[in-house]
Amino acid sequence: MARAAYVHVPFCAHRCGYCNFALVAGRGDLVPSYLQAVEIELRQQLAEPQEVDTLYYGGGTPTQLGPSGLRTLTELTAHWHPLAAGYEWTVEANPADMTSEMADMLAAAGVNRLSLGAQSFRAEKLRVLERDHNAGDIERSVELARERGIAVSIDLIFAAPGELLAEWLDDLRRAIELRPQHISVYGLTFEKGTTYWSRRMRGELLQAEDDLERDMYISAIEELAAAGFEHYEVSNFAQPGRRSRHNETYWRGDEYYAVGPGAARYVAGVRETNHRSTTTYLQRVLAGESAVAEREQFDDESRARERLVFALRRLEGLRRDEFQQATGFAMDELAGEAISKFTSYGLLADDGDRVRLTREGLLVSDAMWPEML
Numbered sequence: 075m076a077r078a079a080y081v082h083v084p085f086c087a088h089r090c091g092y093c094n095f096a097l098v099a100g101r102g103d104l105v106p107s108y109l110q111a112v113e114i115e116l117r118q119q120l121a122e123p124q125e126v127d128t129l130y131y132g133g134g135t136p137t138q139l140g141p142s143g144l145r146t147l148t149e150l151t152a153h154w155h156p157l158a159a160g161y162e163w164t165v166e167a168n169p170a171d172m173t174s175e176m177a178d179m180l181a182a183a184g185v186n187r188l189s190l191g192a193q194s195f196r197a198e199k200l201r202v203l204e205r206d207h208n209a210g211d212i213e214r215s216v217e218l219a220r221e222r223g224i225a226v227s228i229d230l231i232f233a234a235p236g237e238l239l240a241e242w243l244d245d246l247r248r249a250i251e252l253r254p255q256h257i258s259v260y261g262l263t264f265e266k267g268t269t270y271w272s273r274r275m276r277g278e279l280l281q282a283e284d285d286l287e288r289d290m291y292i293s294a295i296e297e298l299a300a301a302g303f304e305h306y307e308v309s310n311f312a313q314p315g316r317r318s319r320h321n322e323t324y325w326r327g328d329e330y331y332a333v334g335p336g337a338a339r340y341v342a343g344v345r346e347t348n349h350r351s352t353t354t355y356l357q358r359v360l361a362g363e364s365a366v367a368e369r370e371q372f373d374d375e376s377r378a379r380e381r382l383v384f385a386l387r388r389l390e391g392l393r394r395d396e397f398q399q400a401t402g403f404a405m406d407e408l409a410g411e412a413i414s415k416f417t418s419y420g421l422l423a424d425d426g427d428r429v430r431l432t433r434e435g436l437l438v439s440d441a442m443w444p445e446m447l
């Protein structure tokens with residue numbers, strides 16, 4: 075039974091050059107239709123309210139709904155996804171949108187975790203990333219959340235075009251100084267279909283060299299460990315007891331509900347993904363049609379393989395006996411060959427009971443998963 079729910083909010087003021095998420099830029103006029111569609115979709119999917127332990131509003135930029143739009147969304151989810159005692163409720167926020175009115179609204183609704191798309195504290199890097207906030211906005215957002223007892227997670231991007239290692243270290247230190255409960259770090263990627271991709275093809279933007287990107291990632295692991303953060307997933311670091319419980323649902327391979335354009339849900343062994351285009355999503359849902367664009371029924375073996383790959387992203391890795399108990403499959407029956415190969419390359423550590431990524435494996439993990447799926 076799913077105990078986690080995700081709500082995709084597809085609005086941003088502007089589409090940043092590197093971003094390939096499902097969203098619309100500068101279309102605040104669609105907010106009322108979106109809120110209506112989410113209500114319809116929740117009713118279609120759930121039929122009756124489903125209690126959850128974790129709720130996550132992601133985007134896009136949920137705070138682009140403004141305090142009043144967000145309040146409406148919180149009322150909808152409060153009805154359809156009542157929160158169990160000890161819940162975790164995360165809202166992603168653009169630091170530029172965080173005012174005391176917004177923070178008051180979030181706290182009054184019961185939001186207890188704010189995920190800030192900070193990316194950098196440096197004006198030049200934020201300009202290159204096409205972000206519309208500044209370091210002062212990040213500091214103010216953290217303070218507004220802290221005053222209201224809301225935990226903070228800070229997202230940072232490294233390996234931006236032209237970025238030096240010393241500049242990245244400065245970003246890390248400034249994030250640590252703000253004493254957030256959680257920090258996520260992501261290497262900048264150039265994805266097909268983004269303006270960054272075409273600008274790189276035209277030679278206007280230089281991608282960081284592999285060695286520099288690697289040094290930046292390793293320095294993040296070291297700096298954050300020294301500051302008391304536990305590295306618990308490839309990109310995620312938490313103060314003790316402050317891991318993202320919602321994201322752990324995905325990494326454990328557990329089921330979850332989801333609504334909104336492009337949102338993917340995994341319920342009763344079926345993965346469904348909604349239409350990515352916000353306008354198509356709205357047209358379909360408001361006309362009483364299904365938002366679903368793709369449906370994939372997983373057999374037991376594919377479920378087990380997915381679980382293996384997601385679980386290996388976590389630094390604690392996966393115990394053979396737990397995996398067998400959870401899935402009915404022996405880990406070696408599914409991926410024994412790949413595990414031995416990657417262990418011999420020094421990318422996985424295997425003590426016979428547990429398999430986990432090594433430091434080297436962390437650096438190339440994305441290239442390893444296809445061989446296990």
Ligand code: SF4
Pocket residue numbers: 085086087088089090093094095097133134135168191
């Ligand atoms: S603010 Fe975030 S979600 Fe919106 S366009 Fe920029 S990177 Fe993408």
